[in-house]
Amino acid sequence: MxxxxxxxxxxxxxxxxxxxxxxxxxxxxxxxxxxxxxxxxxxxxxxxxxxxxxxxxxxxxxxxxxxxxxxxxxxxxxxxxxxxxxxxxxxxxxxxxxxxxxxxxxxxxxxxxxxxxxxxxxxxxxxxxxxxxxxxxxxxxxxxxxxxxxxxxxxxxxxxxxxxxxxxxxxxxNTIVDAVHLAGQMDGAKEAAIPELQRDLARLPALLPGRRLMLVTSHRRENLDGPLANIAGAVRDLLLESPDLLVVWPVHANPRVKETVHAVLDELPAEAAERLFLTQPMGYAALMWLLHRAWLVLTDSGGIQEEAAAVHTPILVLRETTERPELIEAGAGRLVGTDRQTIVTAVRELATRPETAAAMRNAINPFGDGxxxxxxxxxxxxxxxxxxxxxxxxxxxx
Missing domain, CATH: 3.40.50.2000 (Glycogen Phosphorylase B;)
Known part of the structure; x- marks a missing residue:
């Protein structure tokens, strides 16, 4: 050829x-x-x-x-x-x-x-x-x-x-819906073959029963430094006030992202620190495993917005604007920006109003059929x- x-x-x-x-x-x-x-x-x-x-x-x-x-x-x-x-x-x-x-x-x-x-x-x-x-x-x-x-x-x-x-x-x-389906067909998607579950997330499965899992990702250029510190601060506040909350945050390889996230979250009290998983970037099988089990996603990633919608997990979008208004219009996600208190308030609302979270989970995926x-x-x-x-x-x- x-x-x-x-x-x-x-x-x-x-x-x-x-x-x-x-x-x-x-x-x-x-x-x-x-x-x-x-x-x-x-x-x-x-x-x-x-x-x-x-x-x-x-x-x-x-x-x-x-x-x-x-x-x-x-x-x-x-x-x-x-x-x-x-x-x-x-x-x-x-x-x-x-x-x-x-x-x-x-x-x-x-x-x-x-x-x-x-x-x-x-x-x-x-x-x-x-x-x-x-x-x-x-x-x-x-x-x-x-x-x-x-x-x-x-x-x-x-x-x-x-x-x-x-x-x-x-x-x-959107080809992301195809990718989610394709990932489910891959041998590597089998739970026992996901290396992150044997390494970075080894303690997580035992902690899941009776708790809420929140997946967080943030690395966009416009969110570096101050906005990212606000996001990390909101996660810190939520861990301290919600003993049933588990947080997994795959931290991007960018040194500025790592430094900011760890500066805010490394000194948590022991009980809260036990419920926080700051990990390496995840393989796709691990990400899908997390999305299927997550109660909520906080992200500034366009792809993860789409993947979460494909598996019907509610999303709070950590940006001031979005090029995916279909997600918001469908009711599957909310645009909350990067203000620390706004993020905390939005998560509290979903925790105290389960009918609101249920409506987000039941929204029709606007991104296609696979x-x-x-x-x-x-x-x-x-x-x-x-x-x-x-x-x-x-x-x-x-």
Whole structure:
């Protein structure tokens, strides 16, 4: 097989890998020959995700960063990805979401007149600097892409308002729902095979009966330092006032995140400290295990909002704006920001008003039915058939 008869999937962050895994497997099932380019981020977090989902990268980006600026990172990526595309000349490039690597991959492909498909297109917070730089990244990818794979009707409407041609927008659902289903089929999802349950969470199963489990994640750029300290402070307050509360917080690898979280939570009294689990970043099987057992999720992660909705776990969103208003409108989540007292008050309300928490659990998932990957494969199969002459004339089932 030559690379020019392939579809190149660019990904690197943990959420990208999770959400692109169903697309990879759907393309493979449709004989569309997907190849993965790892764009270089957080290899210690990325490699286990690739292994779990059975899609080892065929290509990998090596970035020699000399400073932390976004402009330096972007220039490195567009140059390196451009060289890879020159050498491989794939028939199409797929990018996901809103990372700077996704934007640079789309730009590099555009420069070489390779068509780009944007998975999870059309999300908008309508605030240029929140999230930063993601809001502008996804807007700019929208000007470069040939195919826009929108997860919801709202995302489609956002694209139409920006003048994107209707025939290029395909409302397919969110691939995160596919990923949750796919994870349940993996051998690694078996409880006895989850290493975190033997290591970081070894004490947790015995503590669960009769207690409420709260999963916390926070690492967004706009929440670093002060806002993150507020979130950690709210968790501290809740642990001190609620003896039946258990908290698991997988702490992001970013040193600024680690320092802030541990500075607030390392000196808890012994009884509260016994109910707090500050862990390494979780593998996907462990995350799913936690989400299925959680009473509540506090997060600023877009992916975890969607995953929690897929398993009907209530979510409090630790952000001031959201590009996923469908979650809030469906009643599955609430936007609470990063004020310490506001977070504490919102959690108290759910604890004292079980009917409110029940309504959130029973909300209809707004993110789709778990067949987004197949729909993306169908669109690409139809559009790329002249370049893939071996494709069957029969359509891919959705």
């Amino acid at each position: 030559t690379l020019s008869s392939s579809i190149l999937l660019c990904m690197g962050t943990r959420p990208e890998i999770i959400k692109m895994a169903p697309v990879y497997h759907a393309l493979k099932a449709a004989n569309l020959r997907p190849l993965v380019l790892h764009t270089g981020q957080h290899r210690e977090m990325a490699n286990p995700m690739y292994e779990f989902f059975g899609m080892q990268p065929a290509l990998s980006l090596e970035l020699e960063r000399r400073r932390e600026s976004l402009s330096h990172l972007s220039s490195l990526m567009v140059d390196k990805i451009g060289k890879i595309l020159e050498d491989s000349a794939p028939s199409a490039v797929l990018v996901h979401g809103d990372t700077s690597s996704a934007l640079m991959a789309a730009l590099a492909a555009f420069y070489q007149q390779i068509p780009v498909g944007h998975v999870e297109a059309g999300l908008r917070s309508h605030c240029a600097y929140d999230p930063f730089p993601e809001e502008k990244n996804r807007e700019l990818i929208g000007r470069l892409a040939s195919w826009h794979f929108a997860p919801t009707a709202q995302a489609r409407a956002n694209l139409l308002r920006e003048g994107i041609a209707a025939e290029t927008i395909h409302t397919v659902g 067949h987004a990957g197949q729909r993306i494969a169908q669109v690409l199969s139809t559009n790329l058939a002249p370049q893939f002459p071996w494709l069957s004339a029969s359509p891919v089932s959705a």
